[in-house]
Amino acid sequence: MTSISSVQIRYSWASDPMSDQKTTSDTRERILDVAERLFMENGYEATSMRTITSAAEVNLAAVNYHFGSKEALLCEVFRRRLAWLNQQRLQALDELEAQAAGAPLKPSQILEAFFGTLLRMGEDPSLGGMTFLRLLGRTLTEPAEFIRTFFAGEYAQVIDRYKLALFRALPDVPKAEIVWRLHFMLGAMSYAIAGTDVLQVVTGCELGDLAGESADDPGDTALARRLAQRLMPFLLGGLRAPLPQFHELPFPSPPTPPPRGGRGDS
Amino acid sequence: MTSISSVQIRYSWASDPMSDQKTTSDTRERILDVAERLFMENGYEATSMRTITSAAEVNLAAVNYHFGSKEALLCEVFRRRLAWLNQQRLQALDELEAQAAGAPLKPSQILEAFFGTLLRMGEDPSLGGMTFLRLLGRTLTEPAEFIRTFFAGEYAQVIDRYKLALFRALPDVPKAEIVWRLHFMLGAMSYAIAGTDVLQVVTGCELGDLAGESADDPGDTALARRLAQRLMPFLLGGLRAPLPQFHELPFPSPPTPPPRGGRGDS
DNA sequence: GTCTATAGGTGGATAGAC
């Protein structure tokens, strides 16, 4: 019943513009869309159900009717996007591995499949666009327990597959090191897509400006594209950086070091 | 002790273990310490004044007496740490530039001064330790306006100095590109120190485990040190990565080029 | 400086009519 033929399925990422209009529950989708935007703008805790329902022009009780609770609402906001995203990610990896016919993938391919797939969502408003990306970036650092366990469940498969792919792609790098760097890459991405950067307030500019789109505001689509173009080389550079040297020193090289030959940056 | 004579100054980072004990306001510091921890554990919005005051064993009204409001309390929690941190960062840069005698600094030196100075705070409980680092990482992605403008003010000078240093250190890299990468580096660091990673829940391990400290728990000190050893090479690798190629392609190289239609979920 | 008491408001959730 859930997935086939003409029945209404629960994930709105299956929304063609036509079926979206007046199906069984216009309300449900409107709540999700508005909640997505408001959670992004104000954060989860600071966004009240009343704010959401009045912006969505639905009754307060509708949220609890459709989703059960505020927590469940947030989870559903993510589920409808992440289900699609993670499926795409797995599929992308499948295809790459099929092409490679048993050979290890290149790191750049793996990163493209993982991060590129996400960043491309920012270009497509029907997939949530930058609103969803920003919300995701912000929510990934929320301390609330239910959020963290929810994400863990959503990501478990995907992270595991990609970890293994990276292990194979970088056989000379210790696995622990790869996991650390995956961690760092996730961080750089989250923060970048969250777009709440100190830099932006300090420099008084948005990422769009940096991309060179100062006046005519090309919108989120171009921003997402530029972001991807800038971020991917950075991530790849970080992933493939020389391994840290472990001596007995408490720190690699304090500000005024013995200038021992590290990796000779000029 | 830190600066002048014997007057009590307001920043607790001027705390030698002795002066901290029973000065004019033990209450004030206790509130700040407890607030720092609880804001880190639950986030700003989800932490109530009542929770803070009861944990600190002070009266509810004490917070408003000493700080004026909950927002002001959060700002003061940060100010007492960031004042010290940013001063150290500027000083580190001053010293490096003095040594260099007019020559551009090496990127690794700049990163060490900026990120190393911060990460070393994680090793020193009297500077807030990992509690402060985690709180900082989490708060940097909070959408609340007062937080963002507060950080902007605290960081303006420092970011500006470091940006200029990086421009000089990497004269062949477009300035916009450097700013983007600074952005990415801040993100990787924030996320790493926040320690709310999906990876940790998925893999079921803390960063400490990855560092190889499985059983005997050496505490935050070792964690901070390991983190720095792992993070700095990653950041340097990302900063020095090859520049992105800009062709007319909308994306560098999608894995399966134009599968545009519908949502292609098979 | 510290405390009690409370003002004054908002939060999430639900019961029950339609």
Added chain:
DNA sequence: GTCTATCCACCTATAGAC
């Protein structure tokens, strides 16, 4: 499915005694 009305726990902030 939708709506009104309402419960009640909890919030920040302050007034005023000590």
